[in-house]
Amino acid sequence: MPVDETLATYSDWLYRSALGVYLFAILLYAVEQAFARAPRKELVGAGGPDVLTDEPKAELSRAERIGRMGAAMTVLGAVLHLGSLVMRGLSAGRAPWGNMYEYMSLLCLAAVVTWIVLMVKFPIRRLGAFVLPPILILLFLGGTVLYAESAPVQPALRSYWLVIHVSVISISSGVLLIPGVTSILYLLKDSKPDRFPKLPSADVLDRMSYRTTVLAFPLFTAGIICGAIWAEAAWGRFWGWDPKETVAFVSWVVYAAYLHARATAGWRGRGAAWINIAGFALNVFNLFFINLVTTGLHSYAGL
């Protein structure tokens, strides 16, 4: 199956444009974060309404207008980003997540889309200045160090399970990136509320982390199980403690611990936030260390 070079080139252009647009969005968010007033009152307490009304219906300040531009840029970036993935898939004639570059691209797209959805649901727009940078770094690493030409995949990856397992794992990892970042912000806000007046209340951050994790956890579980089903067909056993499987299992256990911690007195809040960050760190570790340093059955990620 020949690779369509033209489409592959378009895909690369779109990828770079998306990166540029995300960078611009970060700058806009940062301007808003720097110049906006701290929210005066916060109506969010336990069980309060989800919609926070910190701005009176007066006209938008300049900082807010810039923040809105940042949000619009994020959406534009996501559209370009999606276009890049689609072109990649069309050029290689397969699902566009067959190597590490493509996998990370999909992961980051999932993270950006999650962020856009959260921006709609919570009044946290300017946190984009904190959430987008790690995504941008991943995209940058993917596009430079880990970049791989558009090409067909090896026989072991020729299976419809590539479409299901890898996409589900990649998307759920992308979604889990967001609570990782918001949990860090939670810890900052919770320890020194006065030093970070412009961050949303710890309660909002905590609820954002929880709701995103709760969404991603079943997805992550399903991704691991799909992987096991594929492993049974490809490698002769559904579970074999391959390094990637092991770390996926460990991070699954850690996220399970997060869900339990949130329901355990003494662990709620800071403890839970630390666990969520640990889960995120494990996912990053699984992505880089296990793919690049150790050798296992998952090592064909394409480099």
Next chain:
Amino acid sequence: MIAFLRNTWRGLTSMRTALTLLFLLALAAMPGALLPQLSLNRAKVDEYVAEKGWWGELLLKLGFFEVYATPWFAAIYLLLFTSLVGCLLPRTWEYFKQMRAKPVLTPRNLSRMPHHAQAELDVTPDEALGKAKKVLRGWRMDSGEGTVSAERGFLRETGNLVFHFALLGLLVSFALGKMFNYEGQIIVQANGGQFCNGGIFNYDQFRPGLQVDGTDLTPFCVEIGKFSAEYLENGQPVGFQADIRYQSGGDLASNTWKPYTLQVNHPLRTEGDRVYLLGHGYTPTFTVTFPNGEKRTQGIQWLPADQLTLASEGATKFDPPGITDSETRRKNQIAVTGLLAPTPLLHGGILNSKFPALDNPMVAVDVYRGDLGVDDGRGQSIFSIDQKMVEQGRLAKVARKNLALGEEIALDDGTKVRFDSVNDWVSLQVSHDPTQIYVLAFAILIILGLGVSLTVKRRRVWVRATRLEDGRTLVEVGGLARTDQAGYGEEFTRLARAVLNEEKS
């Protein structure tokens, strides 16, 4: 004593302990990803231990190279298992009790609820409550004096229990699988090679479960026909397939063969066993013509040394025929060793391979003569000669040459070695795991249970209608989400708006 037991049990089954055990499990599983493991790569473990000295020895003794088979790993998951059972039993009891329970009575002061709304309406209290009941259709309801209490989201606990029980089921099935499974690998020559699952000795490598002694393997036979591989121009493989025939079950008695195309990701599944195509390589065939004119032809698999170009190394070993004296025979054995290049690339007389497919293959052979050391009872690799015999001078290199197909090399004593042909071999894996289907069923239940328990919310609504002095009716609505308030706000607002609506429904 009983108090001690009770306290231990309570401690073990508390959420705090469960959390600690979860962390321990995560922590204990990590070395398996960071250190080489015996079950995956024994050679790498040996190398690691040798490299690290006493530290490696210590890790070896403590089981860090077989983490998932160590007592300490087992201790953690067994404790977690017990803790889980201890947590689930009372919850299940509670669950069945609550299934029959009525929604709790309306609290006196609804305005204290996390969600609250009220309005004065121009209807009678009965009308207001009737309407509330209509709005709350599908909720579990109970009416009191001037109030309605309703509850919903019982499925959350159902899903939660299903998830946890399925997790238990999965672990038990997994453990049972480790008792009764087996897994073995064999190399079989293409174009006619056969393998029958008759016993452990037919395998090159065999890993039985704890309760498997190898006497009761599922009987079946496979015969490998044509093997074909497809490559991109840069040598990256695109697809492998082997046309095979197999017989199992009743076909064995009637000796009927069924065809199957074995591919990566498409194992042969028969009678509960699975046959996988794991890899392939090449088998060069050599004919040795001995000085007395007798010929011996042999083809044995060589091992790919370079996965990309399939340049392969090996040793094809010959016994001289027609010599009755075992001593003389042993001293005149011949081994043809060297490199096989499927698509040759000659560079200053040095042979290498530039492509994995066969295209006028060549071999660069070193021919050894002497005592191969195969008769002394020790096992030796089929892929190489025993270097000790070379060091001791009992086996000597007598010739070296690059050979194309059909070419031959003559030794000083008149022996000739001819490179005849190259055949494909495939490596197969046979797997047997009677419980994996249960593992799959429990895994599906896990996802279903998890999905339900994390999306459904357990929540309550109360409505109270009170007649006011001016003839109007004060209708109050209060709401409480039992598990997590997040997300209940929208639904409550919608419900309250419907209940407090003055329009007749």
